[in-house]
Amino acid sequence: MNRLWRRHSIILGVAAALLCVLVAYFGSRLMTAYYLDQAAIRGENTLGLAVTALRGQLARYEKLPELIADHQDVKNLVSNPGDRAAVDAMNSYLKSVNGLLESSDIYVMLPDGLTIAASNYDQTPTFVGENFSYRPYFFDAIAGGEGRFFALGTTSLKRGYYFGAPIRIDGSIGGVVVFKVDIDSIESSWRGDEYEIIVTDPEGIIFMTGRRDWLFSAILPLTEERLARTAATRRYANANLTELPVSEGGTPRGHNLLTISNEEGMREYLVVGESMPQADWTVSVLLDTASARAQALTVVAAMVLLLGLGATGLAAWLQRRARLAERLQVQREAQEQLERRVEERTADLAAVNNRLEEEVAERRATERALRKTQSDLVQAGKLAALGQMSAALSHEFNQPLAAVRTYADNAAILLERGRAGEAGDAVARISKLTDRMAAISRHLRNFARKPNQKLRPVSLDDVVRDTLEIVAWRLNAADAEIVVDLGAQPPVVKAGSVRLQQVLVNILSNAADAIEGLPDRRIDLAATTAGGRVTITIRDRGPGVPAAIAERIFDPFFSTKGVGKGLGLGLSISYNIVKDFGGSLTVERHPEGGTLASIVLDAAKLPISEAAE
Known part of the structure; x- marks a missing residue:
């Protein structure tokens, strides 16, 4: 039977291990693909928002630019660029429009x-006097045509998107009006924990990103x-x-993956991109795959664990059946x-009966001794309880008697x-x-159990007065000074x-013992009410x-005072009362x-009339 069970155990273990390997392999691929799909959906949503922005x-x-190029003053200026007054007026006009x-x-x-003429005519550096004929937005x-170009300014060294429009005069083109747009405000919002947004030009160079080190x-x-x-x-410009x-x-499943190495190590990203043909850009969202792979690994580990638990349960069930058989x-x-x-032991039955009678007698004697021991223990318990009650009564009556x-x-x-x-x-x-x-004396009987007496509203002012x-x-013996502050309206508590x-x-009394013989013998007793609770300090x-x-x-019976100066029950009894x-x-x-x-x-709340406790 043991040999058969051992053979079955080996077969079951091998089958379970093989099944775990298959689940781990195929489950990892399926779960990774699933969570990468979910990440791709999130990336497409993020990409849509970025492209829309x-x-x-x-x-x-x-x-x-077309609207400004159609302005008559702009046409007059390019027709007569040497007119200083026209240039100054146009500079002011462009500055106000830019603002x-x-x-x-x-x-x-x-x-x-x-x-x-330029809106930054009064700044350093200024575009006035610069020649930008090499820019595509100009020659387009x-x-x-319509000039469109994104670049790093050679004069300002600031990134921007340029719009160029021709200035048409009597069927001919007399110049170009250019708008430079700052898109740093959009880029500043592209900072996420699990994704990065990049914008690349046709050469694959990143010119917009939330990661400054990728710029x-x-x-x-x-290539050359x-x-x-x-x-x-x-x-x-001169950027490196x-x-x-x-x-x-x-x-x-067709997901594009991009692995980037840096000083912190290698990070794998899922890439979701969309081209913007009009701007000649490609906007891409890079989602860190670590989270998706971790989720997939967690699910697969859970599946393998459940499979292992199932195999363990099956093995336990089979083992139980084998043991039962x-x-x-x-x-x-x-x-x-x-x-x-049976026949062989019939002759020994009489001897066994005699031996059994002896054992019964011994057990009866043992039972009598046990009962006497139990009686002694009950009596000892009663004496201990009596001693504890006497100590409590002695402690509680000590101060009123004094x-x-x-x-x-x-x-x-x-x-x-x-x-x-x-x-x-x-x-x-x-x-x-x-x-x-x-x-x-009536209340001390209830210290060891929950008292039957019902609680009622008690005026703290009366209790403090009687206590003092x-x-x-x-x-007076400790030469103590007590300061009582119960507020303008002394609180009422349920006690x-x-x-x-x-x-x-x-x-x-403990406070008086603590300050006796010290320079500062003040004791503060105060009460505050907050949130339906009263705190007495x-x-x-x-x-x-x-x-x-x-x-x-x-x-109980723990005290820091000397011999004969306390039983160590005051705080224990007080704790149970509260x-x-x-x-x-x-x-x-205290700090x-x-x-x-x-x-x-x-x-x-104190009732109109109240009975003594």
């Missing part, structure tokens, strides 16, 4: 190519013929023409063997001095604190008044919470020194 920019100025149309430059040329226009570079070999044709028109290190390729075979053999040995003792001593002194009214007030305070201690009465003796008072007593100027114990500060209120309690080091305790509770 270029055509719109050129169409804006296409008819303007109005937002073109780059406008100038007028004589039949010999000499520029006699002087021949009676005046050729994607076709710069191409360089000669470019030099004859001085299209790029170079060849981009490119290699062309394609895909079975093997188990059934073993059971059949065991049953047959058992039937053969306040009662202080008021009792004060009452005795006041009675000796005959100030019975003030002594009675002290006795009343003792009675009130006794009531509060009774309320505390309890901790007044401790603050229990006595339990919230217990939290404030614990935190204020208590800050002291003590040494702050050390970073080493910040994570343990809320643990959590029962649906709020949060945090204690951290300016000391400790900052923050209590966040839900805001509430």
Whole structure:
């Protein structure tokens, strides 16, 4: 059985590996072609926008040279180029028109190519006095056609597209009007993360691109013929023409690929292009194929992974079936063997029964011992719980009892001095604190579980006032100065008044312990309301919470005070109380020194009449 399963496993593994290779090979080709198709669609959309923008920019100025050439003052000027007043007037006119149309430059040329008036007549350098008869836009226009040419200006060294129109006078051509259009604004928008837009001339030289390092570079070999044709028109003036290190390729789906090498390495682009015959341009969008190939690789990897998981699941299923068949075979053999040995074991049955009775007796004794151990553990748990409750009661009653003792001593002194009214007030305070201690004893029963008492709106002003009465003796002993700021309208929170008072007593007592004996013994208690939540902050100027114990500060029985000065339950109990209120309690080091305790509770509205908690 194991040999058969091993043979099946080998066959299944080889088949799965072969299938994964086939899926990886054909899937990679299909997915790459698919994502390249999607990239080509995006490229065609981008190409359409770029071509539309270029055509719109050129169409804006296409008819303007003819309009200017038909102006009578322009005809008079080329008929009498020596008229200085006419030249000055035309310079001003061309400058104003150039500013109005937002073109780059406008100038007028004589039949010999000499520029006699220009919109930049008052700039340096100026076109006035320059001869541009070598430009195609000039000799096309002087021949009676429409001049169109893109070039780098030999005077301004700025790129632009030139429109030339003949100046017709009585059936003859007396000169040429030229518009130079700046298209840098369109080029500046051709900067994308996954694509590049380039515009090439008939020689394959890039003269518009969002990549400045590609400008005046050729994607076709710069042969002597191409360089000669470019030099004859001085299209790029004295610019240094170079060849981009490119290699062309394609895909079975007809996609054109272009690989460009640079200092960062080699990048492959999908090329989508469209020619503009009127401008004699070719606009191309180069999309980085890395994203498409990565997507295709991800899909193929997912397919191979799913196939591998399927093969693993099939192998597990087959293995389970083989083990089940093997188990059934073993059971059949065991049953047959058992039937053969029934007669042999009949004689040993009595001895086995005796041994079984002994084991039963031992187990009963063990069960009795186990029950006694369980009883002892339950009793130990009860004692531990009782000890924890006693420690909590001792900690929670410690501060109110100290306040009662202080008021009792004060009452005795006041009675000796005959100030019975003030002594009675002290006795009343003792009675009130006794009531509060009774309320505390009721609430301490619920610290280990969620209390059944419902929360209600509690005035923070009343809680703070009662709290200060309890901790007044401790603050006086520490010579502490407490500053309370509850705002113009003290907030109302959703809580229990006595339990919230217990939290404030614990935190204020810790603050008094922290600042005792220090130069700055101020304690700030403030409350703010924002977004339906009330934040109560208590800050002291003590040494702050050390970073080493910040994570343990809320643990029960953890204390940084000396022996006999605290049980380490105050913050733990306070944390559980605030959590029962649906709020949060945090204690951290203040950036300016000391400790900052923050209590966040839900805001509430105080009813007209409220009962004591």
